[in-house]
Amino acid sequence: MSLRLKFNLILLLAFVASLAGAGWYYSGHLERQALDEVRHNSDLMMETALAIRGYTTDQVKPHLDPLLAEKFLPQTVPAFAATETLRRLSDKYQGYVYKEAVLNPTNPRDRATDWEAKLIDSFRSDAAKQELTGVHGEGINRAVYIARPITIKNQACLACHSDPAVAPPSMLKVYGDKNGFGWKMGETVGMQIVKVPMLYPLERARQSFNTFIWSLVAIFGLAFIVLNAALSLLVIEPMARVNRKLEDLATKDFLTDLVNRRRFFERLEQEMAASRLNGQAVSVIMFDLDFFKRINDTFGHDSGDSVLKHTAIRVRELLRASDCAARFGGEEFIILLKETGIDAAMALAEVVRQKIAGKPYENVGAVSASFGVAQWNGAEDGRELINRADKALYVAKQNGRNRVIRADD
Known part of the structure; x- marks a missing residue:
């Protein structure tokens, strides 16, 4: 309430x-x-x-x-x-x-x-x-x-x-x-x-009573409007702003403005539950910036943070409103794609890879990323799905980085 x-x-x-x-x-x-x-x-x-x-x-x-x-x-x-x-x-x-x-x-x-x-x-x-x-x-x-x-x-x-x-x-x-x-x-x-x-x-007396009652109703109506306006102006709106801020702090990564790991798992569970009802596919894309430690060591952590921020911006530009991107930890990111099969997810991952690698970052130059893509099989839980995508990402790293690998079924 x-x-x-x-x-x-x-x-x-x-x-x-x-x-x-x-x-x-x-x-x-x-x-x-x-x-x-x-x-x-x-x-x-x-x-x-x-x-x-x-x-x-x-x-x-x-x-x-x-x-x-x-x-x-x-x-x-x-x-x-x-x-x-x-x-x-x-x-x-x-x-x-x-x-x-x-x-x-x-x-x-x-x-x-x-x-x-x-x-x-x-x-x-x-x-x-x-x-x-x-x-x-x-x-x-x-x-x-x-x-x-x-x-x-x-x-x-x-x-x-x-x-x-x-x-x-x-x-x-x-x-x-x-x-x-x-x-x-x-x-x-x-x-x-x-x-x-x-x-x-x-x-x-009855007429005076009716006048008195209707006067009270009118006064209450006016007070109701004024108090609700004051409540909105002085309480609800400030609280809503504070709540939105708290919600952002609780669910978003402070550096990239993407959702955090906890919020991503909540969304993943929701989409998996919806998929059980409507039969639509759900896929995830995990990617990791290549040689990110070298960027921090060479150009400093401020430059590394800048790369993370701009990577998040480039990813958001390619996603639908229904998709969800999160910073999973460090230089690792993950994307949730609802109603999307493995082939479409692979194609999007390739577009993201090209977006990251195609334009040099300020003060750093060219940056690449390695990708692992997996489609939920309807039986596994969320962590198992992410683990399969992570293994595919590891294979992409082993095979020379800057590439997209499909996870084993």
Whole structure:
């Protein structure tokens, strides 16, 4: 696994973990904020209803009460005023509801539903309980509610709700004498309830969450690109250059820039394995510069090194990209030819011999080389193949040097 891949995997895992943690926290935070906003709106709506009731009681009812003998005016009823005012609000803002739910109401529209009746019973069973809050409904209809008990504390309320006989005739004419009577002092007869929908704040929270997550993704994407660029520039490329240098030092001869003995054997084993599969021939050419010791003794080691370098250059000029040339040791060289039979290898060896002998070397003059050529027989190992080529090279030396000899099969 490459360094870049490891780095990116770690970076990706860190991002996913961070994104999951931030998403979990921020989602909860936004939802709590949305709920707080809904509860605040619920409190505000409840206080608005109470303000309307109080204003109706103090400022409207005293002026209209004298008219009740002739005609019942529901506007004098605080509950009616609050309900009607906030109903107009709900016409514009869907889902915002205010209701004075009563078990036995005068106005049928105020009758408590089964769910509301359960809340009222909860207030009736515990007189100390002054508020209930929670979430009601499902899906887009989910709403936060606040409920407060309606308890008869004012004797004036019983004038209309204790007994039909004492109720204003004008009210009986409108609503009849069957409902809204029998209330008693201290009795909890219903509740005020407001509902504020959660859909809008939660939708805003969801949009904020999506914006936050996509912002994190964009930031990570930018950081990913910048970090990868920095990784390439500051780490991978310098390491790659160092690795290439180390690879060269480990596999190449420092003087001739040909591969060294160890690397040559690795290539030879690879080509032999490939030959077993595809049946193609593999050949080697070994050659040794003639009288090289005399060059060192006569012209010095610097001149001898120069001969080795230029010999490597002349050999590389004649080889294919798939071939491999190595300095085998001292003044001895070896060439690996893939997919090449003995006849073609002999011909190439002769071309190399002529290339070396055909042009004098600077400060040294004419230099020759002796060659041994062998084709792998498919059974021997690499060292046995090289030994056969080396024996052929030895025969070339014995037969007068500067020649190419084919190894015995």
